[in-house]
Every structure is written in structure tokens, then in C-alpha cells.
Amino acid sequence: MSRDFSPEADTAAEAAGPAAPEAGSPAAQARLDGVLSEGLRTELVAFRRDLHMHPELGNCEYRTTAAIKARLEKAGLIPRVLPSGTGLICDVGTWDGGRPMLALRADIDALPIPDTKTVPYRSTVPDRAHACGHDVHTTVVLGVGLVLAEMERAGRLPRPVRLIFQPAEEVLPGGAADAVAAGALDGVGRILALHCDPRVDVGRIGLRTGPITSACDRLEIELSGPGGHTARPHLTTDLVTAAAKVATEVPALLARRVDTRSGLALTWGQLVTGHAANVIPQHAGLAGTVRCLDLPAWHDAPDLVHTAVDEVATLYGAESEITYVRGVPPVVNEAASAELLRRAMVARRGAYSVEDTEQSLGGEDFSWYLEKVPGAMARLGVRKVGDSARHDLHRGDFDVDEGAIKVGVELFTAAALLDRHVP
Numbered sequence: 001m002s003r004d005f006s007p008e009a010d011t012a013a014e015a016a017g018p019a020a021p022e023a024g025s026p027a028a029q030a031r032l033d034g035v036l037s038e039g040l041r042t043e044l045v046a047f048r049r050d051l052h053m054h055p056e057l058g059n060c061e062y063r064t065t066a067a068i069k070a071r072l073e074k075a076g077l078i079p080r081v082l083p084s085g086t087g088l089i090c091d092v093g094t095w096d097g098g099r100p101m102l103a104l105r106a107d108i109d110a111l112p113i114p115d116t117k118t119v120p121y122r123s124t125v126p127d128r129a130h131a132c133g134h135d136v137h138t139t140v141v142l143g144v145g146l147v148l149a150e151m152e153r154a155g156r157l158p159r160p161v162r163l164i165f166q167p168a169e170e171v172l173p174g175g176a177a178d179a180v181a182a183g184a185l186d187g188v189g190r191i192l193a194l195h196c197d198p199r200v201d202v203g204r205i206g207l208r209t210g211p212i213t214s215a216c217d218r219l220e221i222e223l224s225g226p227g228g229h230t231a232r233p234h235l236t237t238d239l240v241t242a243a244a245k246v247a248t249e250v251p252a253l254l255a256r257r258v259d260t261r262s263g264l265a266l267t268w269g270q271l272v273t274g275h276a277a278n279v280i281p282q283h284a285g286l287a288g289t290v291r292c293l294d295l296p297a298w299h300d301a302p303d304l305v306h307t308a309v310d311e312v313a314t315l316y317g318a319e320s321e322i323t324y325v326r327g328v329p330p331v332v333n334e335a336a337s338a339e340l341l342r343r344a345m346v347a348r349r350g351a352y353s354v355e356d357t358e359q360s361l362g363g364e365d366f367s368w369y370l371e372k373v374p375g376a377m378a379r380l381g382v383r384k385v386g387d388s389a390r391h392d393l394h395r396g397d398f399d400v401d402e403g404a405i406k407v408g409v410e411l412f413t414a415a416a417l418l419d420r421h422v423p
Contacts, residue, residue: 002264005315007371010194012301017384019284020418022359024313026230027039029230033204033412034302036143036147036406036409036410039227040143040146040147041405041406043411044139044142044143044405044406045063045402046169047067047071047142048135048136048138048139048402048405049120049121050067050121051064051067051135051138051139052123052130052135053102053121053122053123053124053128054119054123054124055110055111055115055123055125055128055130055135056109056110056125056128057111057112057128057170057171057173058109058167058168058169058170058175059084059086059109059140059167059168059171059175060086060108060109061086061087061108061167061168062085064086064109064138064235065081065085065086065087065088065167066106067107067140068088068108068152068165069081069088069139069256070141070204071142071146071325072090072146072163072282072401073412075145075146077090077091077092077145077148077149077155077312078090078403079163080181081380082167082178082182083182084167084175084178085180086108086167086168087108087139087164087165087166087167087168087175087179088143088165089162089163089164089165089179089182089183089184089237090150090158090162090163090165091143091160091161091162091163092145092152092154092157092161092162092163093146093148093159093160093161094160094168094255095158095187096215097162097187099159099189100188100189100190100373101159101160101161101162101187101188101189102159102161102162102187102189102190102191102192102193102372102374102415102416102419103161103162103164103184103190103191103192103369104162104163104164104192104193104416105141105164105166105176105191105192105193105366105369106134106137106138106140106141106142106143106163106165106166106193107133107134107137107138107139107162107166107167107170107172107365108138108165108166108167109127109168109169109171110123110129110130110131110132110134110135110170110264110320111128111129111130111131111132111170112127112128113126113127113128113131113396114126114128114129114396115129115131115393115396116395116396116397117386117396117397117398117399119399120386124194129395129396129398130398131394131396132170132195132381132383132393132394133195133198133382133393133394133398133400134169136380136382136404136405137398137408138165138197139405140380140405140408140409140412141163141412142163142165142196143408144161144408144409144412144413144416145161145163146162147409147413148161148413148416153354155198157416158416158417158419159419160195161416162184162187162188163300164184164191166184167179168180168367169364169366170189171326172216172217172218172325172326172327172363173326173328173330173365173368174327174328174368175365176328176365176367176368176369177365177368179289180368180372182371184370185333185371185372187375189373189374189376190337190340190373190375190419191337191369191370191373191378192340192341192371192372192376192378192412192415193335193375193376193377193378194377194378194379194380194408194411194412195364195368195377195378195379195380196382196385196393196400196404197357197379197380197382198379198382198383198391198392198393198398198400199332199383199391200266200268200355200357200379200380200381200382201381201383201384201385201403202381202382202383202384202401202403202407203216203344203349203353203381203385203403203407204349204352204353204354204355204381205232205341205353205355205378205379205380205381205407205411206355206356206357206378206379206381207333207338207341207342207345207354207356207376207378207379208333208338208356208357208358208359209333209335209338209376210331210332210333210359210406211293211294211309211330211331211332211333211359212330212331212333212357212359212361212376212377213331213359213361213363213364213366213367214263214291214292214293214330214360214361214362214363214380215289215290215291215292215293215295215301215325215327215328215329215330215363215367216289216291216327216328216362216363216377216396216407217288217289217290217298217301217302217324217327217329218287218288218290218324218325218327219266219286219287219288219289219305219322219323219324219325220285220286220287220321220323220325221246221286221287221292221309221320221321221322222283222284222285222320222321222323223239223242223246223273223283223284223285223286223313223318223319223320224229224239224247224283224284224318224319224320224321225237225238225239225242225280225282225317225318225319226282226317227239227279227280227281227282228279228280229278229279229280230277230279230280231278232277233280236318236421237317237318238280238282238316238317239273239280239281239282239283239284239318240273240274240281240284241316242284242312242313242317242318242343243271243273243284243286244271244322245312245315245316246286246309246313246318247268247271247286247314247368249308250266250272250305250308250309250312250412250415251265251266251267253308253312254266254304254305254308257304257308257329258297258300258304259297260278261293261294262292262294262296262297262318263290263291263292263293263294263297263343263361264283264290264291264292264293264297264301264304264307265290265292265361266288266289266290266305267288267289267291268286268287268288269287269288269289270285270287270288270352271284271285271286272284272286273284273285277301278331282312284318288337289327290305290324291361291362291363291364292330293330293359293361294330295330296328298329302324302326305322305324306322306324309322310322326381327363327365328331328363328364328365328367328368329367329368329371330359330367330369331364331366331367332367333375333376333377334370334374334375334376336374337374337375337376338376340376340413340415340418340419341376341378341415342354343413343418344411344412344414344418345411345414347414347418348410348411348414349407349410357379362393366378373411378409378411380404380408380411381391381407382400382404382405383400383401384401
């Protein structure tokens with residue numbers, strides 16, 4: 001077996017023994033030993049580090065788009081930049097209008113937070129960081145494209161595959177809808193994606209059938225009152241208290257107005273009000289996210305939130321203006337697509353390499369693709385084997401075991417070869 005960047009990853013997978021598919025089976029054919037040369041593996045790590053050093057926010061990923069485009073063109077492929085000027089689509093092989101293509105999606109944008117790591121590839125852009133692993137997702141899909149291009153030239157690619165490098169995943173309602181509108185799914189019958197998971201060891205993936213993420217919307221509230229002196233709150237609207245009550249009581253009200261199994265949760269990320277200790281302000285602002293595990297409650301959420309905010313604000317004499325921004329529905333993994341990912345991973349690294357995962361309250365705009373075609377998302381393990389520390393996404397110190405790049409390339413390449421056998 002070709003070695004990984006992280007020897008521990010292969011060691012762990014091999015400890016469980018071979019996957020033992022039947023000789024000549026599709027799984028055996030998808031074993032991909034040696035599919036990545038040492039030179040390409042090194043190049044992909046360097047590519048990921050370059051992206052990590054130059055993070056770009058949603059709809060501003062011009063440098064990232066140019067770098068992906070240049071490498072695909074060097075491989076003889078013909079990428080098409082999306083109409084927005086960022087993100088691109090690239091087909092490996094020529095679709096003849098017959099059986100629909102398999103699509104592989106990567107998101108390419110970064111987050112508006114500082115990179116706090118002390119590594120040579122730390123972000124060079126102030127208050128910008130690839131703290132969600134999108135640089136890894138992009139590098140994986142690029143690597144798959146380069147490998148599949150070689151297979152296509154050798155006549156070993158069973159059918160064309162579309163690569164989708166999508167901008168603005170972190171910007172609600174997400175760049176996926178724009179990519180779909182630009183024709184990203186034209187001719188596509190199934191789509192796959194992955195997302196870094198710092199709770200899963202490198203060399204493994206987390207997988208489930210059904211919902212794997214939650215719906216996520218954005219909520220902004222502006223409260224207003226006449227203002228006044230803190231010595232006489234009874235003569236005005238005590239707006240700070242009103243804001244505090246909205247912050248605490250609205251989430252509590254929502255928890256009693258929906259089935260608790262729906263997982264509807266309002267969490268605040270911002271509360272801003274006041275300029276002086278002895279002045280009751282005229283304005284207060286709150287912002288947060290509304291997350292939900294199931295679709296029926298997600299559809300009801302805007303009305304529920306509006307009612308609860310109005311009730312609490314009115315009780316404390318404040319006027320409220322609510323901006324409710326629809327985000328994304330849950331990502332719901334289709335059974336056959338999830339099974340394709342499972343079989344591909346098992347074929348490469350054995351049954352040990354796939355673990356069950358729970359539904360997350362995180363949002364993902366990959367769900368918009370699944371409104372159109374079946375598909376599934378896997379959680380790609382990026383934690384160093386043996387690391388017992390607790391890591392999470394959207395933190396300035398987020399990083400990955402770069403052995404995950406090779407694992408992701410193998411997973412998607414195997415899936416592309418096995419896809420012909422999936423109904």
C-alpha cells in the first residue's frame with residue numbers, strides 16, 4: 001500500500017485488517033494503490049498551505065479561483081469560472097448526454113477571524129483564516145480532478161465527473177444557490193462532498209444516512225426607545241433591560257413552542273447597546289442564528305421568532321424591528337449516495353475507516369444541491385491519531401493533519417470508479 005502523509009493513519013486502518021472484497025469486485029477494482037505519486041502528494045500539501053496563507057472571504061475568492069483554474073488548465077482540463085467571477089466548474093471527460101454525471105463539490109472561502117496558530121503557513125491576511133477546512137476541501141477536489149484526468153487519458157474513467165469549486169459557503173444563504181443557477185448541476189445525477197471534522201482521526205470518515213447537518217438562519221433585531229437618565233428608568237424605556245430580556249427569554253419561549261425533538265435553537269452572537277454608564281440608550285441591537293434539525297420546524301421558525309420577539313419587546317416597552325434571513329435547510333444524505341461513500345472508503349482502507357456520526361447543528365449550503373439531485377456528505381477525519389485534545393471548527397487555532405488530503409483524494413476517486421455500480 002502506498003504510504004500516507006501520516007503513517008499513523010495507515011497503521012490504524014491496516015490494524016483492522018483488509019476490507020476483503022471479493023476478487024474482481026468493484027470494491028477490489030477501486031483500491032487505488034499508488035494512485036497518488038509522491039510528487040503530487042507533496043504538491044497538494046503545498047497547494048493547501050498556499051491557500052491557507054492567502055484566505056479570501058465569500059464572493060471575493062479571486063486569487064483562490066485563479067490558482068485552481070491555472071492548475072486544472074495545466075492538467076489539460078477546461079475550467080469555467082462562474083458568472084460572479086469567483087468559483088468555477090470543470091468536467092473531467094466529455095458528457096454525451098447519456099447517464100448523468102457524478103459531481104464532487106468543494107467550498108473555497110475563508111472566515112473573518114484571525115489565525116492564531118504559530119506555523120509557517122499561518123494566514124498572511126489580517127483577520128482572515130481558513131478556520132473551517134475549506135482549503136482542505138478545495139485541495140482534495142483539485143487532487144481528485146488531477147488523478148481522474150490521468151485516468152481519463154488512459155481510458156480508465158468509467159464516465160465523466162464534474163468538479164464544483166463553490167464560493168461563499170460561509171455567506172448566508174450560501175453560494176451553492178448561485179452555482180446551481182449558473183448550471184453547476186446541468187447533466188449531474190449525483191453529488192458528493194466532504195467536510196473536515198476535528199473530532200475524527202485522520203484515515204477515517206464519519207458518515208450517516210439522513211440528516212447530517214441542521215438548518216441555519218440569521219436573525220438581527222433592532223430595539224428602540226426614547227432613552228433617558230439611568231436615575232429615572234421609570235420615565236422611559238429601559239432599553240438595556242429590554243435587550244437583556246429579549247436575549248434570555250426569546251430562546252426560552254421558542255423551546256416551549258416547538259417539539260423539543262426538532263432541535264430548534266436560537267443562539268446570540270452579538271448584543272450591542274449604550275455609550276455611557278449613566279445614559280439609558282435609544283437603540284440596541286442583537287444578532288444570532290436560528291438552527292433546527294428538521295424541515296417542518298424550520299418552515300415554522302420565522303413566524304415563531306417574530307411572535308416571541310414582539311411579545312417580549314412589547315412587555316418591556318421597546319419597539320422592535322426584525323430582520324430574519326433565510327439560510328440553508330438541513331443536509332439530508334440520500335441512502336444510495338451515503339452507501340457509495342461507505343463502499344469507497346471501505347474498499348480503500350477497510351471497515352475500520354468508517355464510523356457513525358451524529359447530526360450536527362452546524363449549517364451547510366451543500367443542502368441546496370440536494371434540493372435538486374441526490375447526494376451525500378462525509379465528515380473527513382483531520383485529527384492526528386492519538387491526539388486527545390478537544391478541537392473545533394471556526395477557531396483561530398484550527399489546523400489539520402495533512403494526511404487527510406490523501407485520504408480525501410482516495411475516497412472521492414474510489415467513489416468515482418464505483419459510481420457506475422450505484423443505481
